Amino acid sequence: MKGQSRIFSGIRPSGDLHIGNYLGAIKQWIKLQDSHEIIAGIVDLHAITTPHEPEKLRRATLETAMVYLAAGLDPNKVTLMVQSHVPAHTELAWILGTMTPLGELERMTQFKEKGREAAARQGIMAGLLNYPVLMAADILLYQTAVVPVGEDQEQHVELARSIAERFNNKYGETFTVPAVQLQKESARIMSLTDPEKKMSKSDESAKSAIMLADEPGAIREKIKSAVTDSGKEIRYDPDAKPAVSNLLVIFSELSGRPIKELEESYNGKAYAEFKSDLAEAVIEGLKPLQAKLTELRENEQAVLTILRDGSEKAAAIANKTLASVREKIGFL
Ligand code: AQP
Numbered sequence: 001m002k003g004q005s006r007i008f009s010g011i012r013p014s015g016d017l018h019i020g021n022y023l024g025a026i027k028q029w030i031k032l033q034d035s036h037e038i039i040a041g042i043v044d045l046h047a048i049t050t051p052h053e054p055e056k057l058r059r060a061t062l063e064t065a066m067v068y069l070a071a072g073l074d075p076n077k078v079t080l081m082v083q084s085h086v087p088a089h090t091e092l093a094w095i096l097g098t099m100t101p102l103g104e105l106e107r108m109t110q111f112k113e114k115g116r117e118a119a120a121r122q123g124i125m126a127g128l129l130n131y132p133v134l135m136a137a138d139i140l141l142y143q144t145a146v147v148p149v150g151e152d153q154e155q156h157v158e159l160a161r162s163i164a165e166r167f168n169n170k171y172g173e174t175f176t177v178p179a180v181q182l183q184k185e186s187a188r189i190m191s192l193t194d195p196e197k198k199m200s201k202s203d204e205s206a207k208s209a210i211m212l213a214d215e216p217g218a219i220r221e222k223i224k225s226a227v228t229d230s231g232k233e234i235r236y237d238p239d240a241k242p243a244v245s246n247l248l249v250i251f252s253e254l255s256g257r258p259i260k261e262l263e264e265s266y267n268g269k270a271y272a273e274f275k276s277d278l279a280e281a282v283i284e285g286l287k288p289l290q291a292k293l294t295e296l297r298e299n300e301q302a303v304l305t306i307l308r309d310g311s312e313k314a315a316a317i318a319n320k321t322l323a324s325v326r327e328k329i330g331f332l
Contacts, residue, residue: 010041254285
């Protein structure tokens with residue numbers, strides 16, 4: 001039953017989306033949209049924890065919604081919402097923040113990593129520290145039983161669990177304590193210029209990521225200049241051949257051809273031929289999404305309506321949880 005398996009998930013509108021966001025997140029939600037009740041957020045409150053420009057944020061929020069739809073999320077099945085349009089997220093985050101020890105936030109790996117980057121640039125803002133509290137609010141508001149995440153987010157979901165348990169112990173059963181479901185099978189796409197780093201929207205190197213809206217010329221160019229490993233074999237071995245393995249994953253995911261079959265068909269062939277075929281597979285694989293994206297860009301009003309309706313639907317669920325929290329903690 002759909003209602004028993006609600007999932008909240010989101011992407012930060014912090015830039016143009018890339019094939020990593022598609023293969024690692026959106027494609028997984030599409031697989032689940034018939035069996036689960038998916039709330040697909042565009043998490044703009046999270047996006048502003050790193051430096052942003054207002055016009056770009058507005059545009060990226062709309063573009064992210066268009067990518068969700070173009071990739072195949074069906075607004076009749078999935079709730080598409082903008083996080084800042086549901087004020088319950090900020091209100092619950094504030095309340096939960098008053099019950100979260102500072103030490104627990106300071107030891108989060110993501111805070112340490114992003115904090116180091118921030119310290120070198122603009123300084124560390126409190127919002128970066130509080131990011132996992134807002135994420136706990138995102139999850140707990142919707143009473144989700146299971147949170148499918150990649151390894152990098154596991155620690156944040158564990159924190160959400162302990163925040164929920166602490167609240168429930170103090171005020172009585174209020175939140176569903178969510179179980180972590182590690183998504184080992186979902187693809188983790190690495191940077192084309194450094195296979196040790198994940199592909200990322202905010203990477204400074206423009207050639208590191210294939211954006212979902214990239215033109216064929218840009219895709220060919222990026223794949224041509226993608227780093228490879230020493231040795232000539234085209235084989236999947238993430239430890240010995242991280243770069244080629246990453247290219248094989250991308251090839252397989254976007255063409256639907258199993259990695260084994262690709263290894264066999266490129267046995268003895270040169271990197272150049274492999275890369276050239278990979279580029280064509282990526283171009284073909286993204287074609288339907290890009291065609292729909294072009295259509296949606298011409299009908300922004302319809303997208304705004306979907307977001308408004310979705311945010312209202314999400315707010316109805318979130319406000320129910322928030323009302324119970326407000327009552328329990330003693331707000332008049
Ligand atoms: N390289 C990736 N491979 C697989 N999945 C990925 N995701 C992101 N990068 C990859 C998944 O996309 C979802 C949303 O990510 P996000 O934008 O909320 O945060 P992020 O992981 O920080 O994404 P980016 O692209 O790296 O953005 P910036 O550069 O702005 O920080 C998540 O489900 C994530 O796993």
